[in-house]
Amino acid sequence: MAASSFAPALADAYEIPWVEKYRPTRVADVVGNSDAVARLQVIARDGNMPNLILSGPPGTGKTTSILALAHELLGPSYREAVLELNASDDRGLDVVRNKIKMFAQKKVTLQPGRHKIVILDEADSMTSGAQQALRRTMEIYSNTTRFALACNTSSKIIEPIQSRCAIVRFSRLSDQEILGRLMVAVAAEKVPYVAEGLEAIIFTADGDMRQALNNLQATFSGFRFVNQENVFKVCDQPHPLHVKNMVKNVLDGKFDEACSALKQLYDLGYSPTDIITTLFRVIKNYDMAEYLKLELLKETGFAHMRICDGVGSFLQLSGLLAKFALVRETAKAS
């Protein structure tokens, strides 16, 4: 109580992460994956949630939608009728056998059509033994308890569990969708920005809403202004424009410029992994002839592999550029 009355005063001193602050509380507000979200809305309205597996890359709203769904379904009885376990909780065989089963046997008075919900976040990190133990519980108590599993790759869930669930697939959010949500946060927090800054945030996020919001907040609290420079400083990624220029120089035959650009990047202290990750993203979106793109991607892949092997030297990166140049030479019409 006291905390809430002091909230305005404390707001400057302590800020909760915007990811939490702007986490949608209603299923309808979840951004992207409109088909899946619309169906979840129907569940929220009608009840009788089937067992669900939500799978998709991080930051696409799996956990958010399932939490929102549980809140909408159960309202005030959320506390006693939802069991939420994620990878940080102990979820071994014992817990599945004991805790989840106890919860499934617990009696909670709910509205008709509502069920207790067990939310297993990051379910792909559960051992297959624990998943095996889950499968029977899921079946026996299906008239009182329903399960919602969130995971990155649905194939890491064992087949008997997959068979007992409806699979909802989430895919990466589009840039527009992320932008839309960013604008909400920007407007609410009165963040000063320029359009390029937001663009940069979207680039760094790469379809991950959580990262986008985190980067926005970090930039704002660090510099109080969102422009390209600040964003890339905060996110500590090589500036994609810079990288793009480098690629362009190589393709235009200006190898010296490209090399000096690379040197510059390297001297700024970016690790080869950072540089190559950005390079990959840039090349992926770069408009060039099909053959060139294929070859450049391939070379980038091999360079990445070597860097992952531990050969993360400047030489490797320069060699990569040289290979790009070679590719260009072979491809050029004489």
Added chain:
Amino acid sequence: MGKRTPVVVLSSSDDEDEGGGRRAASRGPSARRARTPATAPAPAWATSGPRKKARRVSIAERGRRRATGPAPSASLKAEFDMLSEDFSECLNDIGMAGSICQTKELWVDKYKPHSSAELAVHKKKVEDVKKWLDEKLKAPKGTFGGWTLVLIGQAGVGKSATVKALASELGVEICEWTAPVPTLWTEHLHANSGLRYISKLEEFENFVEKIRKYSLLSPTSIGSKRKLTIILIDDIPVTSGKVSFARLGKCLTGLIQSTQVPTVISLTQYHKSENNDTAMWNSEELESLLLSAGAHKIAFNPVTINSVKKILVRICKQEGSDLTEELVHQIATSSGGDIRHAIMSLQYYCLNPRRLNSGLATTAILPGLRSSGTLVPRQDSYDHISLIPTPCGRDETLTLFHALGKFLHNKRETYGDVDVDVDSFPLKEKLRRNPLKMDVPEMVLSQAHGKVRTVADFLYENVLDFIDDDAIDDAWTVASYLSEADCLLAGSPISSARWMVNESYESESMTQLIAASVAARGVLFGNSHVSSSRWHTIRSPRVWQIEQSFRSQKDQILRERYDYSSTSGSRNFADLVTEFKPSERWICHRDDMPRSNSLIHNVETSNSEEDEDVIEDW
């Protein structure tokens, strides 16, 4: 509020029988109509009733008394249930709640098959099981062996459902094992209240022990007519490591050899065991163990698309939902023969608000899905280029096939080479390609939701069919790109080790992405002379079959090796094959025998005694 009353009444009378009580009270009018008269064990009850009994096989008497009060028999309770049900039904009719009550159950439970006619399983298999059950139920007691049936099949093909439906048809009770809630290990460590930690395996052993001892005392002989029972073991505990597996094996072998009640063990088969650590749960191993102990085996195939569809359509009709035929077909196809998952998906897809339903229909119509198996993509699938159907199934391959079709058919714009190059960078004639008639390959890939390894394997297996017969250069190019993608995928030893421990999503994702686009783009680029659009089937990669047989061979060899001696060092596998296998042939004097599967069973039966002991010591 009023309609909660029966729940309260019921739950005060049987405090333990929660599931049944709730179910009875909340049963909607429609579900009730499906019920048989109250004296016979109604199918819906057959699922919850016997299960409770199973938990206390030996103390069934006591439990029953507690549930119903001292004197009255079960029929009185049933009558009471009927009354309260009527009561709640009346209330439902007065109120509006009918529709809500209807949606309370999962459809999988709601449309559980009650008779063998309703089963989606192939008739012949049902007949086989029925014949076996009939035979065993009529057979005289007192003979040992041959009382066990092993049902093998993938998840969701209706193994347990078949047994349950048949049992209710034959009027037989099913006794299932349900593991009670255990004590946590930490509780056991820290609480001094004398809680004993019992592993699930131990409990299973106890259960089996009880079955063996008390099988002749029928626990349900309250009425004058003694009911026949079937034991259904559905939930075999997970074992990790050789020791506990051996214990489980011993326990099951004992059960099979000594039981005198028809016992059905259902074993789930995994067709891709890359997901689960093979050491932990090896269904093949268990299967051969059960068979060698003398169990009769019936293997269930995946349910055919048509029967899945028939059932889905029936459910749709009963639910009054208006899903398009195409969508139903799509669900059926992508379920991969898993009827339970198909019904689950159907329930999920029926959740549509009306506007959405129409929107989805348009996306779902497009792929010509009349094909008989998932492995046959349709010719016309690439006519609708930018749309990929909503992925619904457990099976990722369906959406994957659309992507593969796009890559393989390689549709391009046909107009001449107007400035293709944005950079105004002149390419060699040979390397020039017309723009693609599809989204960027990366986009297609991300929509396909497939794993990169799968994509690459499939492309490799099938791409040659799509290259013109004369274009050997193209084949070179494609093959070289695919090999590079493969190399990228396998990655460095470090990253592959990381992959094994399934560490962070992000670190592996970049190599994966690059490999995927190299594979896809390589195929697109290399295949410059696409063979005329004939009808092609897309085969599943042969590499997979080889890997599978490799795994099973390896398992076999390891097992044989452990059967003989337990003085194991950690010899590596190559040593085993080169040294142990040849010498084993000398030891056993079985050199005239062909190397076949039967060999392994012989080996096991002959030294089953000693090897169990040996492994336990070890």
